[in-house]
Amino acid sequence: MLNTGVSPARTRSDAETRYCLCRLPEYVTVIGLDDTDSRERGMCTTYVADRLAARIEADGGRVERRLLVRLNPGVAHKTRGNAALAVHTDLGHERALELAREYLDLAETADPKTNPGVVVAPGDPGDPDAIPDAVAAFAREAVRDYHDVTDAALLADGAGYGTVHAGNGRGRIGALAAVGAWRAFDDWTYEHISYRERGRWGTDRDVDPASVRDAADAAYPAVWDTIDCESGYPVCVPRTPCPVLHGIRGDDPAAVRAVADDIESEPVARHALFVTNQGTDAHLRSVDSLAAVRDGRAYRVTGDVVTAPETREGGHVFVRIGDGPSDDSGGGSGADSDTLACAAFEPTKRFRDRIRALRVGDRVTACGEVSDGTLKLEKFAVRELVRTESAPPKCPDCGRSMGSAGAGQGYRCRDCTTSAPGKVERPVERDLEVGWYEVPPVARRHVAKPLVRGGFDAPTHPER
Numbered sequence: 001m002l003n004t005g006v007s008p009a010r011t012r013s014d015a016e017t018r019y020c021l022c023r024l025p026e027y028v029t030v031i032g033l034d035d036t037d038s039r040e041r042g043m044c045t046t047y048v049a050d051r052l053a054a055r056i057e058a059d060g061g062r063v064e065r066r067l068l069v070r071l072n073p074g075v076a077h078k079t080r081g082n083a084a085l086a087v088h089t090d091l092g093h094e095r096a097l098e099l100a101r102e103y104l105d106l107a108e109t110a111d112p113k114t115n116p117g118v119v120v121a122p123g124d125p126g127d128p129d130a131i132p133d134a135v136a137a138f139a140r141e142a143v144r145d146y147h148d149v150t151d152a153a154l155l156a157d158g159a160g161y162g163t164v165h166a167g168n169g170r171g172r173i174g175a176l177a178a179v180g181a182w183r184a185f186d187d188w189t190y191e192h193i194s195y196r197e198r199g200r201w202g203t204d205r206d207v208d209p210a211s212v213r214d215a216a217d218a219a220y221p222a223v224w225d226t227i228d229c230e231s232g233y234p235v236c237v238p239r240t241p242c243p244v245l246h247g248i249r250g251d252d253p254a255a256v257r258a259v260a261d262d263i264e265s266e267p268v269a270r271h272a273l274f275v276t277n278q279g280t281d282a283h284l285r286s287v288d289s290l291a292a293v294r295d296g297r298a299y300r301v302t303g304d305v306v307t308a309p310e311t312r313e314g315g316h317v318f319v320r321i322g323d324g325p326s327d328d329s330g331g332g333s334g335a336d337s338d339t340l341a342c343a344a345f346e347p348t349k350r351f352r353d354r355i356r357a358l359r360v361g362d363r364v365t366a367c368g369e370v371s372d373g374t375l376k377l378e379k380f381a382v383r384e385l386v387r388t389e390s391a392p393p394k395c396p397d398c399g400r401s402m403g404s405a406g407a408g409q410g411y412r413c414r415d416c417t418t419s420a421p422g423k424v425e426r427p428v429e430r431d432l433e434v435g436w437y438e439v440p441p442v443a444r445r446h447v448a449k450p451l452v453r454g455g456f457d458a459p460t461h462p463e464r
Contacts, residue, residue, distance in 0.1 A: 028064065029093045030182070031100050032119040034084040034174025044242040046193055049085035050272040052103040059099065061091030068191060068276035069181040070447040071142045071174055073283060074296040074369045083446075084142075084174030085274075086181065093122035097162040104164055117149075117171030118164040119156050121179045131183040132159055139180030142173060143282050143447070145297060152176045187280040189453075192256040194245045194268045202241040208264040209234055212246075215262035220464065221452040223250035223259050224279070228442035229464040230350065235441045249278055251453065281449035284367055290323045290338040298369040302383065305362045306339055309355050315346040317355045318374075321366060341374040342366050348377070348439040351463070357431040361386040367448075378448045379438040381458050389428050393420040435459035 031052065036045045046068060053063045067086040075082055089096060100118040123130050138155060141147065152173045156163050161179070165172055196205070209227075212234045216226035226236045226248060236246045245268060248256040253273055260271065283298040293299055303321035310318050322339040344355040355377070358364070363384040368376045392401045395413035402411035402420055410421045438444075438451050440463040451460040 028123045029089050029091055029096045030121045030123060030179045031087045031096050032175035032178035034117055035171030036116045044244055045083055045085050047195060047243045048103055049087055052099060053087050055099050056089050056091050061089045064088040066272055066274045067178060068274040069178045070277055071177060072144060073445055084178040086178035093120050096120050101164045115167035115170040117169045117175045119172060119175040119179050120162040131180055135159055135180035136184040139177040139184035142177035144285050147173045149173055185277055185282055188275050189251055189279045190253045190256050191247050191249045191274045191276050191278060192260045193247045194260055194271045195243045196245045197267055197269045201243055205237055205245060206266040207237050207246060211264040215259045219255050219259045222252045222255040223248060224450045224452050225249050225441040225444055228440050231442055233442050278446045279449050279453060283447045290340045293340055293370050295370050300367045302365040305358050305360050308360055309358055317344045317352045319355055319358055342377050343374050344377050348443045351439045354437045359386050378445060379436060381436045382432050382434050385430055387428060388425040390423040391426050393424045435461055437461050438463050
């Protein structure tokens with residue numbers, strides 16, 4: 001059923017100003033859509049949104065932008081990237097709702113897990129507060145928390161937005177979040193997506209890795225996460241049966257388009273530029289205590305390393321941090337300390353060596369999603385490093401390490417007559433420096449911010 005009422009306006013970031021220096025439409029209609037794809041059967045919500053945008057333009061409307069919003073990566077009911085889309089247009093909202101209903105047929109509803117939804121919000125670009133506070137808050141929470149489809153439907157109806165859905169309509173959650181995202185966030189990047197010819201969907205992609213590497217090298221750092229330099233894997237090329245040939249991400253719209261144009265590949269059927277929250281860390285929340293951490297959310301937490309790193313079966317590396325004092329043994333946390341397990345899983349490859357280099361007593365900030373009580377590391381910052389360790393003294397005559405002379409009797413050299421009252425502090429060579437470290441591009445989540453983008457509170461050690 002079509003609802004009418006007061007609705008959304010939009011704000012304009014510096015990035016958006018670079019993207020669209022053109023006249024404002026008389027009004028803006030925002031079409032949000034989500035959950036049109038399937039893990040097994042393919043499709044891609046970006047493709048549906050771009051096809052809808054093309055239809056709007058053919059209908060006489062103007063598309064101001066295509067918005068790609070990555071939602072909470074910890075949500076169980078998601079495909080790999082958990083993306084919701086919005087199309088901002090000057091087309092009237094009633095006609096926009098008709099076209100959105102038409103293009104919802106592209107959704108892979110043969111998969112019972114696919115439950116698409118559309119939310120259409122009319123608006124006025126002259127009023128930056130036209131998107132209700134509740135809708136903007138809903139968008140922020142959809143990236144960092146969870147929502148129920150009933151809450152989304154009630155909020156959309158209360159705001160006077162039109163909705164369309166199939167199945168249980170769970171896609172209305174992401175669709176409403178996409179409607180509110182432009183007001184909710186102010187850090188935006190770009191992705192230029194090239195799509196395959198329909199007859200090639202589900203087949204192996206023909207993309208020349210050397211051309212990807214050369215194009216990526218030429219455009220770095222304005223364009224990032226195109227290829228994993230150490231492994232040579234083209235990160236920009238998906239492995240799913242979706243329509244996407246490759247997606248180029250970066251901070252400059254002209255640069256991502258140029259990289260896409262320089263890649264040698266099978267024919268490109270169509271392409272589109274999306275404004276996106278990818279690479280922004282929009283999913284991370286900060287808490288004052290590790291006791292506040294909950295599963296299914298992503299956090300930025302600071303604490304002291306309280307256990308030595310441990311490599312477990314499968315090559316996964318675990319370490320535990322605490323936000324209370326360590327015990328005197330250096331092997332755990334004090335009684336008043338909350339602790340949290342952090343893991344660098346095998347797919348993070350060389351990043352695991354950074355975790356292995358940590359020592360008890362180091363102070364770190366860890367970032368990542370928490371699942372089953374463990375924070376899955378996306379990046380971490382070394383705040384303070386342990387620079388010394390307690391060790392038996394060396395004999396000043398022969399240079400050998402002294403041995404214990406017995407409980408409470410200090411140390412004595414077995415070959416000489418020298419003795420010492422106790423252990424001494426000696427410097428420790430460290431393979432880490434103060435600053436930020438991150439997983440390589442091959443293991444990076446869509447929404448995680450690459451260090452090369454800058455804006456961090458310590459020196460950075462970017463991965464390419």
